[in-house]
Ligand SMILES: [Fe+2]
């Protein structure tokens with residue numbers, strides 16, 4: 001973590017003990033402690049939960065936070081559709097689009113193509129931690145339950161090979177987590193239960209299309225999926241974020257990422 005940016009972001013409350021300290025040494029100690037507390041707080045806080053003062057303000061607009069329409073972001077329509085989110089918030093969304101493209105090329109069911117298109121939808125603009133569960137929750141009111149189920153289960157399935165379909169433990173995970181990493185018991189349980197489920201293969205296909213979806217030079221846009229979205233995603237008339245569904249706030253958080261008051 002950059003010491004200077006940490007210092008710049010310390011709140012007046014955190015800095016009060018520094019100002020109140022008598023000697024220079026006492027000030028240095030108080031500052032060290034304030035920075036250490038700030039760091040602890042940041043490590044324990046998923047990034048989506050940290051509302052930062054405007055890091056790159058618009059020239060002439062000195063408000064400390066950009067509530068509601070953030071001038072640095074494209075304005076969303078009043079009743080935004082899934083496609084609007086792809087164009088104005090998630091873009092380029094290459095990973096999602098390429099995963100869905102691959103599923104479509106392989107001739108999979110439209111539900112599987114849609115699941116691939118949405119499987120990591122929380123990652124770029126909302127919540128990365130435990131992302132399969134967040135992504136499933138975001139879309140559950142608008143898709144077939146099989147789609148939401150498959151998205152949720154891909155989180156656990158990624159850690160477990162399935163030789164019957166050629167899915168291997170991702171080589172990258174050895175680099176990320178080490179050779180001795182063992183998935184947590186809840187993931188083991190989720191995987192075992194999913195294996196016995198009638199929709200297992202839909203979730204497994206997400207992980208299969210996930211691995212090979214980073215093709216260089218392939219142009220794919222959300223318009224390639226207009227028909228599949230139209231037939232399989234129940235777009236609320238009021239727009240995502242404004243339909244009063246139990247997940248409307250999640251979509252609003254993507255529209256207005258700094259609306260914390
Ligand atoms: Fe994922």
Ligand SMILES: [Fe+2]
Pocket residue numbers: 095119120210
């Ligand atoms: Fe993915």
